[in-house]
Amino acid sequence: MVLRVSSHVIWYTALSMDGRIADGQDSLDWIEAIGPYEGSGTEFHAFLATIDAAVVGASTLRWLLRGGHGWPHGDLPTWLVSHDPGLVDRVGPTEAPFTRVEGNLEPVFEAIAAAGHRRVWLCGGGDVAGQALALDRIDEVVVTIAPVALGKGPSLFEGLALPHRTFQLAECRPLGGGAARLRWERARG
Numbered sequence: 001m002v003l004r005v006s007s008h009v010i011w012y013t014a015l016s017m018d019g020r021i022a023d024g025q026d027s028l029d030w031i032e033a034i035g036p037y038e039g040s041g042t043e044f045h046a047f048l049a050t051i052d053a054a055v056v057g058a059s060t061l062r063w064l065l066r067g068g069h070g071w072p073h074g075d076l077p078t079w080l081v082s083h084d085p086g087l088v089d090r091v092g093p094t095e096a097p098f099t100r101v102e103g104n105l106e107p108v109f110e111a112i113a114a115a116g117h118r119r120v121w122l123c124g125g126g127d128v129a130g131q132a133l134a135l136d137r138i139d140e141v142v143v144t145i146a147p148v149a150l151g152k153g154p155s156l157f158e159g160l161a162l163p164h165r166t167f168q169l170a171e172c173r174p175l176g177g178g179a180a181r182l183r184w185e186r187a188r189g
């Protein structure tokens, strides 16, 4: 019997009321509408402490680079999904391996699992998340919903012909200031 070793992939992001992860100008300023809430200063770090690898899309990385943030998670083995080899040079040296991949993401998730990474943070964006969803590689979705509608911008899952995927609600709580936290786990039944 061949056992398929798999990672647990978590798409963790802030989201607008209309399901977008950035506005039409590629800005994340609207996230400020979430405001401080109990635990807001520590919970993302606590989440990161449970993660042992990351997957990031080219547009998300470019947004970080444009903002002067570089790649802030250089300690995590990271897979960059991009056609652009120059992006790796723009990131510079990292503590952990930083690997560019392109094309079908299925072998990428297999390689991540084969390398022994059990909890993988899908850092975005919606394009990469949509491909992961289509491959049924998303195991958990954690969103912090801001009380704002944006009208335009990339969706939580981008893609023209995404299959239906069912998730089970694992957490639902108000954060104060009109924001909410929702967490779903994939129901593969």
Ligand SMILES: NC(=O)c1ccc[n+]([C@@H]2O[C@H](COP(=O)([O-])OP(=O)(O)OC[C@H]3O[C@@H](n4cnc5c(N)ncnc54)[C@H](OP(=O)(O)O)[C@@H]3O)[C@@H](O)[C@H]2O)c1
Pocket (backbone or CB within 6 Å): 012, 013, 014, 015, 020, 021, 022, 026, 027, 028, 056, 057, 058, 059, 060, 061, 063, 064, 081, 082, 083, 084, 101, 102, 103, 104, 105, 123, 124, 125, 126, 127, 128, 129, 131, 154, 155, 158
């Ligand atoms: N709200 C939040 O917390 C949050 C979280 C994450 C991201 N964001 C925002 O979301 C926006 C980016 O999301 P997005 O959905 O537009 O883009 P994305 O998923 O970050 O990146 C998409 C880009 O990645 C490359 N790519 C995707 N799939 C590929 C494949 N299979 N092979 C090779 N390259 C591939 C392509 O760029 P190239 O062809 O140029 O390589 C593609 O245009 C940014 O504004 C970011 O700041 C927000």
